[in-house]
Amino acid sequence: MSQGLWDRLERRIPATVERTMRRYVDGSPHYQGVVTEHLGRHMAHTCREGARLYVRMARELREPRDEELRLFRERAHARGAEGLPAVDFMEAYHLSAEELWHELTQVADGELPPEAAAVLLRWLRHVTRAALDAHQQEFQAARGEEREARRATVRALVAGEQAAESAVRFGIRLAGSYGVLALRFAPEATESIGDALGRRLAGRRKVHRITEELVRALGETAVDADLLTALDADGGLVLVPAPSDRPSPVLDAARDALPRIARTTGVDMSAGFADAHDLAAIPAAAAQARRLLPLAEAPGEIAVLDDHLFAYHLRHDSEAVPHLRSLVERLATEPDLLTTLGAYFANDFNRRGTAQQLHVHPNTIDNRLSRVDTLTGVNPRTSQGLLVLGAALGIAGPRPN
Numbered sequence: 322m323s324q325g326l327w328d329r330l331e332r333r334i335p336a337t338v339e340r341t342m343r344r345y346v347d348g349s350p351h352y353q354g355v356v357t358e359h360l361g362r363h364m365a366h367t368c369r370e371g372a373r374l375y376v377r378m379a380r381e382l383r384e385p386r387d388e389e390l391r392l393f394r395e396r397a398h399a400r401g402a403e404g405l406p407a408v409d410f411m412e413a414y415h416l417s418a419e420e421l422w423h424e425l426t427q428v429a430d431g432e433l434p435p436e437a438a439a440v441l442l443r444w445l446r447h448v449t450r451a452a453l454d455a456h457q458q459e460f461q462a463a464r465g466e467e468r469e470a471r472r473a474t475v476r477a478l479v480a481g482e483q484a485a486e487s488a489v490r491f492g493i494r495l496a497g498s499y500g501v502l503a504l505r506f507a508p509e510a511t512e513s514i515g516d517a518l519g520r521r522l523a524g525r526r527k528v529h530r531i532t533e534e535l536v537r538a539l540g541e542t543a544v545d546a547d548l549l550t551a552l553d554a555d556g557g558l559v560l561v562p563a564p565s566d567r568p569s570p571v572l573d574a575a576r577d578a579l580p581r582i583a584r585t586t587g588v589d590m591s592a593g594f595a596d597a598h599d600l601a602a603i604p605a606a607a608a609q610a611r612r613l614l615p616l617a618e619a620p621g622e623i624a625v626l627d628d629h630l631f632a633y634h635l636r637h638d639s640e641a642v643p644h645l646r647s648l649v650e651r652l653a654t655e656p657d658l659l660t661t662l663g664a665y666f667a668n669d670f671n672r673r674g675t676a677q678q679l680h681v682h683p684n685t686i687d688n689r690l691s692r693v694d695t696l697t698g699v700n701p702r703t704s705q706g707l708l709v710l711g712a713a714l715g716i717a718g719p720r721p722n
Contacts, residue, residue: 327380329428330421331373337420338368344416349409367396368417375421375444379437385444390451397452401459410456411449418445467491475551475558478600479607496546496562499597500571503610505556506531507589507620512554524554530586535559538578539571556590556614558607563596571596572625580621591617593624632715645713648697655696661689662701662710670707 342365346352352360370392374385400410422441426433470491477484488495511523532550539561540548546562563571572594583589593613597606609626616632617624626633635645652658661679665686668674672690676683690701693710700706 323432323434324380326425326429326432326434327376330425331376333424333428334369334372334376337372337417337424338365340423341368341413341417341420344420345413348412351409363396363399364413367392368413371414371417371444371448372421374448375441378444379434379440382436382440385447390447393448393452394455397455398459401456407453407456410452414445414449414452471547471549472551475549475560478549478560478603479558481601481604484600493549494545494547495600498563498599499549499603499606500561500563500575501595501597501603501606501610502559502561502575502623503556503593503607503614504552504559505591505614505617506554508554509588527554527586527588528552531582531588531590534582534585535578538582539574558610560597560603572623576623579623583621589620591620591622591624593617595626631711635712635715642716645709645716648699648710648713649717651696652693655692658689658693658696661686662693663714665690665701666711666714 342356342360345364346356346360347354374389377389378385397410401407418441422438425437429437470487471493474484474488474491474493474495477487485495487493506527509523509527512520512527514520532552535550536548539559548562549560551557552559561571561575575592575594579590579592591614593610593616595606595609595613597603612633613624613626613629616629649659652662661675664675664678665672668678672683672686676686679686694700694702694706697710699709701710
C-alpha cells in the first residue's frame with residue numbers, strides 16, 4: 322500500500338515544484354512575483370531532485386547517499402558565490418518540504434504511513450546541512466574577495482592610480498569627492514592573550530565591529546556611493562563619500578560618530594581628517610590625514626589642519642628635526658622640566674599662572690626654567706628660545722599626563 326502512495330506522490334512532483342516556485346517568488350523581494358529564467362532552470366531542477374530524493378528515502382527507508390547530496394552542495398556553492406544570503410535559499414527548501422507534505426496528505430487518502438513525517442524531517446536536515454556547509458564556504462570566500470576588493474580600491478585611490486574599472490567589476494560605487502579619515506585604534510586585552518590564532522581572531526572581530534558601526538554612522542553621507550575602508554587591528558583609512566561642494570558635513574558627522582562608535586564597540590580611537598574634493602586629491606588628503614593623526618591628543622578627537630597648523634608644519638622632515646627631538650630627550654631626564662615647560666606655554670609664559678597651575682612657588686618656576694637653559698642651551702626667557710623650544714615640543718607631540 323505504501324509503495325502505491327509514493328508512486329502517486331512522485332507523479333505529483335511537477336505540481337509540487339510549481340507551487341513551491343510560486344510561493345517563493347511571491348514572498349521574495351528579489352523577484353516580486355516573477356519566475357525568472359534562472360529560477361525556472363536552476364531552482365525548479367533543485368526542487369524536483371529534492372522531492373525525488375525524499376521519495377527514494379521513504380520507499381527504501383534509508384538515509385541519503387553522499388552522491389545524492391552533491392547537487393545541493395553545487396547549487397549552494399553557486400548561490401554563495403553570487404552573494405545570495407543563506408536565509409533566501411533555505412526558504413526555498415522549507416517551502417518545498419511544506420508543499421511535499423501538503424501533496425502527500427492529498428494523495429494519501431487516509432493511508433499516511435507512520436514513517437512519512439520522520440523521513441521528511443531527516444530529508445530536510447540532510448539537504449539543508451549539505452547546502453549550508455557549501456554555501457558558508459563560498460559565501461565567506463566571496464565576502465573576503467569583496468573586502469579585499471574594497472581595500473585594493475582604497476590603496477589604488479590613495480596611490481593615485483585608476484580604480485574605476487575594478488570598482489565597477491566588484492560593484493563598488495565611487496563618489497566624486499571624499500572626506501579622508503586616518504584612524505588609530507587602542508589595543509584590546511584579547512589581542513594580547515592566547516595563541517597567534519586567537520589574537521588574530523580578536524583583531525578581526527574588532528575590525529568587523531568597528532567597520533559595521535562606521536558604515537552605519539557614516540555610510541549615508543552621499544547618495545549612490547559606498548563608504549570605503551582599509552582597516553586592521555591598529556587602525557587604517559576610511560574614505561567617506563562627501564558632497565563635492567561642501568564636504569564639511571562629513572567632518573561634523575565623524576566628530577559626532579567616533580565617540581558613539583567607541584562606546585558601542587568598547588574601542589578607544591582617534592583620527593586625522595582631510596578633504597579630497599575630487600579623486601585626484603585623495604593621495605594628498607590621505608597623507609595629510611595620516612600626518613595629523615599623531616596630533617589627536619584625546620580618545621575620540623579628530624585632528625584637522627586648521628587646529629594644528631604649527632605642529633603640523635613642524636612634522637615635515639628636515640635636518641633640524643633630530644636636533645629638536647634631542648632637546649626634548651634631554652628634558653625628559655627630569656620630567657618636572659617638561660611638565661613645567663608645557664604649563665609655561667599653556668599659560669602664555671606667565672610664571673605666576675604656571676606656578677598656580679602646578680601648585681608651586683613662582684621661584685620654583687624660575688629655577689626650573691634656568692635648569693631648562695642649562696640642560697639644552699636654549700633660554701626659555703627669550704623670544705628665540707621660546708620659538709626653538711616650542712618647535713621641539715611640537716615635533717615631540719603630545720605626552721602622557
